[in-house]
Every structure is written in structure tokens, then in C-alpha cells.
Amino acid sequence: MDNTLYEQDFYTWTYQQSELLRQKQFDQLDLSHLIEELTDLGNRHYDQLESRLMQLIAHLLKWKVQHWRRSNSWRATIRVQRTSIDKLLRRNPGLKSRIGEALAESWTEARDLAIAETDLPDNNFPEICPFILEEIMNPDFFPEP
Numbered sequence: 001m002d003n004t005l006y007e008q009d010f011y012t013w014t015y016q017q018s019e020l021l022r023q024k025q026f027d028q029l030d031l032s033h034l035i036e037e038l039t040d041l042g043n044r045h046y047d048q049l050e051s052r053l054m055q056l057i058a059h060l061l062k063w064k065v066q067h068w069r070r071s072n073s074w075r076a077t078i079r080v081q082r083t084s085i086d087k088l089l090r091r092n093p094g095l096k097s098r099i100g101e102a103l104a105e106s107w108t109e110a111r112d113l114a115i116a117e118t119d120l121p122d123n124n125f126p127e128i129c130p131f132i133l134e135e136i137m138n139p140d141f142f143p144e145p
Contacts, residue, residue, distance in 0.1 A: 049099065057136065061110065103133060
């Protein structure tokens with residue numbers, strides 16, 4: 001297959017590969033790049049899960065630690081992230097088995113983000129995530145100080 005098309009015009013390459021699949025011209029497919037792109041596509045969904053969890057947990061931490069600055073904007077961000085995570089998991093049920101891993105991997109970044117955004121000392125934030133997954137995803141859960 002033409003590596004230069006993949007490297008020079010990814011958009012056209014994707015449509016070409018789709019058309020080859022539709023026509024069942026499997027011998028013409030750029031298999032090595034297709035495999036790479038399919039793997040990357042799956043990883044992007046996992047990365048999105050991690051990113052949304054990080055944003056959600058950071059806002060839950062800010063809600064808990066900086067309670068005097070609570071705002072409708074924070075509440076909206078918490079709700080939007082929960083809804084987006086629910087939708088992502090509904091559309092990609094295989095990710096459900098990795099949500100614990102994603103939670104663990106996003107915790108440190110969430111804590112760091114909350115510290116940076118509040119400008120409060122590190123010791124105001126727990127070293128270990130104070131929330132369990134059920135709380136994090138519960139639409140009625142907003143932690144108290």
C-alpha cells in the first residue's frame with residue numbers, strides 16, 4: 001500500500017481504506033497502518049475516560065476543599081462530566097472493565113489540577129482519593145467539607 005498517502009494525506013487515506021473494505025479488496029488494504037489506527041482509536045476512548053474523570057474529580061475536590069467559592073459553573077462542570085462519562089461507557093461498554101484503572105491513573109492529575117486552580121497548599125488535599133467510584137458517578141453527590 002502507498003505509505004506516502006498515509007503520511008501525506010491521512011484524511012484521504014482513511015476514505016480510501018474504507019472504500020477498499022466496502023469493496024472487499026482486502027489484499028489492497030494498508031494493514032499495518034489500519035491496525036495501528038484501530039488500536040489508537042480504542043486508546044483515545046480510554047484517554048477520554050481518564051481525562052473526564054480527572055476533570056470530574058478535580059471539581060469534586062474543589063467543591064469539598066474550597067466550599068466558600070462554590071459556583072453554578074463548578075456544579076455544571078461536575079454534571080457535564082458525569083453525563084459525558086455515562087455516555088462514553090454506554091457507547092463503549094468494554095471501557096467499564098477499565099474504569100477502576102482509569103480512576104487510579106487520573107487521581108494524581110486531578111489532585112494536581114485542583115491544587116493549581118485553587119492556589120491552596122498541597123496539604124489541603126488528601127494524598128489518596130477520598131471518593132469511591134459510586135460517589136464520583138452519583139448525580140446527587142456533592143461532597144461536604
